[in-house]
Amino acid sequence: MDLEAVGKMAELQDDLTPIQIGTTGKFKGKAFEVIGRMKVSYDDGFWNEWYLYFAEGKHKEGWLAEAQGFYAVCFDIPESVAPPRNEASALKPGRVVQFQDRGLFEIENILEVKCLVSEGELPVNAMKGRESLSVDLTGPDTQMATIEYAKDEIRVFAGSYQDFDDFKFHNLREIEGW
């Protein structure tokens, strides 16, 4: 995948995330380092998507989605599982989508999102100002997935939630008073 340094794009709003570029951790036993971040906003809030680099394994790049104390790691998967673009507007929370052998996933929410700011290294299509329709799903055994309907492409990510303590994070950002 084409990587491009995008950092120093804009100043980030003051936020409380304990993750920062340079944080290392483990997902299902595999070590990663955080190399970039997108802060994504929607009508009622925002969340962080941290770009991960795995030293070993099939997937070298992944995403750590962080929202309200929930942490999930997901990877690019072929877009063929996603309902086609012309059906996207008809998707509703509660609808079930078959994710191949991963099982049945249920739609949690559908949000119009916008990349608010970004920093560090990111794939070329993760730019500030990029808008998309983001569909979040949850699957069996704490699995999750996101389908992103952007102007020029559909992207699908699948992975699972993991408890904060299981990440065994290092080099976290210090939070004053905690």
Next chain:
Amino acid sequence: MAETPEQPQKRKYTAKNFDCTRCGAPITVKYPGASLSVSCPNCKVVIDITDQNYRILAKYFDKTKEYDPIIPLGTRGKLFDKEWEVIGFVVRRDKLSGFAWEEYLLFNPYYGYRWLTRNNGHWSFVTMIKDKPYSSQAALSRVFVNRVDFQDNNYKLFYSGHAVVAYVFGEFYWKVKTDSEVWMSDYVCPPYMLSNEWDNRELVWSKSEYLDIDTVKDAFKIKGMAGPQGVAPNQPSPYLKTWSVMRWLWIFFIVLLIGLSTALNTKAMNYTALRQMYNFTMNGKTNDTTTPVFELLKDKANVELTFRADVDNSWFYISGEMVNDETGDTYYFERTCEYYHGVDGGESWSEGSNTQNILLSGVPGGKYYINFDTESGDFHALGDRNFTLQVRRDVPTPANFMWSFFWLCILPVISWLNMRHFEVSRWSESDYSPYVSSSS
């Protein structure tokens, strides 16, 4: 490994201060990086923090309807090994019944959000879950079912209804809106409860765990606090624990008792020490008959006296004493053998028996004899009849077993009744009670 482009910054987070857009009172947002809305401590309007103009989101929370949080906002406490700060307070009520409960929003920048709920003085610790409970009845989308399974536990539907926000105070990670209401259903498996909340935008599951009031007091250093009332939906039953232990002890002792009595009964000597036949005159009396001396073996065992008389629509009465020839110890007895039968209105009937028993327990071994008097009546003939007197030593008897069984059952039955009473109280608040008696 990719190079870290720059040294990680040590950003200090700072509280955000601004003036209420409605009343002008100063407002402080402690965690502006995480919170999205905040209430004005003075006029109680809720303000959108992410909006540059501090738009007012909700203003219907008037001051007259003020609720006081028991745990002051800003208090930190340790629960389940992690530190939490109370940052928000919400009162919600069931739309139909008006029943209200309190919810305290807890925050930790690493672990996110949890809730403490207070319901009739009962506390629970609530965690949002991403894993969906499973139901065999239906796909869990926007309908409630009777039972759901989650992490090896089966949960029963306890409540379903419409919950509305009655009051908010503090800061929140979502934008608190006017008239926000959700459909809710609760499923219980004490000490846990699963709650399902949904509106037309999203569906959220959370898992509660019952907290002892002292746990909450200790964690947040709260001194005075009204105690819980009644039984909470997810309150663990103290009687269930006793009962589940008791049940197995009970089964164990009953098996033991059955084994023991079987062993004792097979070991019983069960022999006839004396068997004598005597004449008696019908409708007459006999006095002071003495049997031959007989020997009772064993140090101590029971003795069964059996009297059998040829009575037929008549009665035979015997009274007397069994006397130890060496010590003079005496056992008194009296019995009536009576047997009546006939035909009444085309139906034949009978009552009584020509045989009577007496069981004497714990009779010491030794040489014994019996003295007795007899009397009889209602005979329609004259002349003599026979009766038999029999003494058996060490007979197998169910009496000991029955008594032991009875005593053995008392505690388990009490324990079971307590447990059941507790469950009936728990479910008396529910529309889905499995106990029919509690319908109200």
